[in-house]
Amino acid sequence: MKYVLVIPDGCADEPQETLGGKTPLQAAQVSHMDAIVSQGILGRTDTVPASMPSGSDVGTMSLFGYDPLTYHTGRAPLEAAAQGIELGAHDWAIRCNFVTIAEGNMASFTASQLPNDVGEELVGLLQEETADDLQWEFHQGVSYRNLLIYRGQSGDDPPFDSGTLTVPPHDLTDQPIQHDLPSGRGSELMLDLMERSKKLFSKSSKNQNRSDKQPAATQIWLWGQGSRPALKPFHEQFGKTGAVITAVDLLRGLGRLLGWEVIEVEGATGYTDTDYAAKGRAAMETLKKTDFVVVHVEATDEASHEGEVQEKIKALEMIDEHIVGPVHDYLKKQGEYRFLVCPDHPTFLRTKTHSHGYVPFGICGTHVRPDQATSYDEVAAGKSNLLLPKGHQLMPFFFGTLTN
Structure with a gap:
């Protein structure tokens, strides 16, 4: 079984007046993310405990299956790694x-x-x-x-x-x-x-x-x-080998601390000008030797910090076209797989800052029984009965036996 997690960093947002009351996810043309949901399930989870500041250090630790209330010591130690x-x-x-x-x-x-x-x-x-x-x-x-x-x-x-x-x-x-x-x-x-x-x-x-x-x-x-965190290696925690594709030191460091391979991609910038297609190609190549691949894209978060709604929509569409679509097609041809799309936290265009709150996740693949959802966005996820109150519950759920 091969597993992929795509993280469109900070993509969850609020309805925008300039988009006719739609969120950027609703306004963007993301047919491949919608297909993940149509062929699988849609839910929501809260990756950042209310007592902690919202950020990718906390959110991604949750996404990777580690309770930040237990393991998180700060952002900088991850980047030092x-x-x-x-x-x-x-x-x-x-x-x-x-x-x-x-x-x-x-x-x-x-x-x-x-x-x-x-x-x-x-x-x-x-x-x-x-x-x-x-x-x-x-x-x-x-x-x-x-x-x-x-x-x-x-x-x-x-x-x-x-x-x-x-x-x-x-x-x-x-x-x-x-x-x-x-x-x-x-x-x-x-x-x-x-x-x-x-x-x-x-x-x-x-x-x-x-x-x-x-x-x-x-x-x-x-x-x-x-200070220095004490994280149990991912392979010991979940029995899977892993790799991460990112242009951000935070994710590189967390990956190294978990025992993952860190894949460097030429043209990956951590900004809206990143080479999305190169990241997609790297994911497919890495899947040949690894059980689980994480593809992290910072562009959506950067667009939010700058209050650029159209840049956020464009980044979402590029992730969908050049990463989610090709990698999903590749997985379907290789055998048993599961595909997960989920941001690490919301980042609101209105405030230009990270926020607390639920984020939508979509999962499809082997042994995933489809529900009735057809689109990947915050509003649709809000109507789903699939709710994981703690973000670190998502990874064992993703790897587990799904019967939703």
Whole structure:
């Protein structure tokens, strides 16, 4: 049996006035996703516990069958794993975004998609600034996404704890930052580094010489802190080998921690210009050697963060045409299979932020008895009697004996 999960990140949304009261999923032409439902079942699940902040770190952990209330320690440790950064028992990882703050507002949580060469110069300046403090390590990622590692010592009190509060910068788009700065234990360390970064960034010639349409990064934004997680390997948990196709470090890291193969795809960007067809081809090739393949696409989430409804619809249609359709056709020719489509969380165009709430899932394949649903969207899923209140219930349900 072969298994595939396609994650259109953050695709679940609200009805839009500009779409005549339809959600983007309803407005998009997604005939292959609809076929998954028509040939199988439609339900809904809640991937993000109400007590936790909504994000892909929590949502995808749920989707992969691990209760985030038990296993989640923070987003940054997962991304550290993606970069091959080992965390000791006393270490902490922190997400370090390069952002643009204008008049006290989060003008751009990506610093206008900061180029890698500019990011390299900025990381160098940050590391030089903290060279005398051996506990801090800055690690360059891709574009605006970077990491800060705190190396703790045995016997020392940890600098952070569960009461350390930070806010993802993408949840503050076009909003004031004043009331969402780091707070709680260790926040003074973060705030000090964030303040020091302002002067450093003003000294970077590459950063300051960007065009008016791409304003400079003004500082770092620290968030998503966490210690090393203890995850049981996926093969031990579910008896399946796995692989993940993604352009996002978070998913790469989680995959590595679960013992999956991480498939790198040329042209996969983590943005709306990603090579959808290349991801579809990679999925089919990977299925030849692996039981379970996850294809994650960030484009739908990015479109929501930017409030671009038509870009979100376009991304959905590209996922449907170039990934869901071809991979489903391939599976049907190979023998026994199951196919699952489900986002990791809702991301609302209205707020440009991740949200809590149920997301729709569709499953078809071997031993899946079709229900009466015919379309894959939030409204149709809301009418379904198939309800999994906890997101981590979905993976054992997907692998189990389905008789719905």
